[in-house]
Each structure stands twice: as C-alpha cells, then as structure tokens.
Amino acid sequence: MQLTADGLACVRGGREVFNGLGFSLAAGEALVVTGRNGAGKSSLLRMIGGLVRIAAGRLTLDGGQVDTPLAEHAHYLGHLDAMKPSLTVAENLQFWAEFLGTGRHAIEPALAAVELSPLAGLPAAYLSAGQRRRLSIARLVAVPRPIWLLDEPTSALDAPSQKRLAELMRDHLAGGGMIVAAAHGPIGLERARELKMGAA
Secondary structure (H helix, E strand, C coil): CEEEEEEEEEEECCEEEEEEEEEEEECCCEEEEEECCCCCHHHHHHHHCCCCCCCEEEEEEECCCCCCCHHHHEEEECCCCCCCCCCEHHHHHHHHHHHHCCCHHHHHHHHHHCCCHHHCCCEHHHCCHHHHHHHHHHHHHHCCCCEEEEECCCCCCCHHHHHHHHHHHHHHHHCCCEEEEECCCCCCCCCCEEEEECCC
16 A cells, blocks of 8 residues: 655645645555644645645555545544543544444454543543543544544653554554654654655
C-alpha cells in the first residue's frame, strides 16, 4: 500500500495555506509533519481524511480496498476528543465501533490497550483531559484502519500514556499500517520521516 500526494494545495477562507506539496508514504512508514502554527499541518491531515477540499493536486492510495475512498481507509484523531459526556467510557467506544463496523467485541481489548478498562462504566464527563485523549486513541484500536492521521497525538498525555501510545503506533506500523502525524515535538517514533511545512 502506498499513499502519494502530488502538488497539493489548500485554500481556507480565501487564503492559500500551502501549495505544491508532495510526499510518498509506504506501508509500515510514518511521516511527522512539522512547522509553525498556521503552516497547514492540521489542514493536510484533514485533507487526507476527506474533511478539507483539495484546491489543486491529488492524493492517491495504491493497494487499498477497491472502490473504497481514501478517507475510509483512515482514522483522524484531531485536537478535540469526540465523545458524549453523558455516555459511559464503554458506551462512547461502543458507538464508534458499531458506527464504523467492528461491533461490541472490539471494545474491551481497545479499552485494555489504553488502560481504561477500570473506568468502562464511568460517564465520560468525569474523565480528565488525558483520559479523554486515551479514549479517543482507543477508537484507533477498536476499529482497524490502515492510515492513522494524528494531530498532536501526545497532547494531554502523561509520560506513561505517551509511552503506551508509542507502542501502539509501532505495532500499527509493524502490521503494515501508515501514520501521518502533525506535531511540534517528538512523538516516540525514532524512524519517522519529517515533512517540514512553512507558514503561508
């Protein structure tokens, strides 16, 4: 599987955020996107995830499931942790697992992977910022997809949780997955390539 960007341009609110952007990423590889605030790191991730329109250029995925759009091969983990405060930890994850097609059997292993099993019955409203982030990460585990789009993935995580996330990312890559991560600092992937974006 290979993800290729060729001559990508992004326009937001009438302003050109970036243009002429290109890269290629193969199965088992990670790309860390760096740059100043406003350089377009988040916009690039959202573009790959189908959430931002491509103004010019193209994105292609070779070796994916036939007749499945690129966005459906990807998980996007953004700045905001999407969850319902009134639902329990397990119910939040169950919603995503059922909505995205894996079902209930995936919930417990995913919660265990981020060490949230003891809090499965707790309403999400009571979670700390770091625990909410871990619940969002659990969605990556519960619903396998080959491309992980991670926007500042270590945000709000303590040192042990950052280490666990790094382990999950390495496992994902070892299984042939791909990661594109926007970050201002290290995320625990020593062999990741870097794409440095300049502010428009």
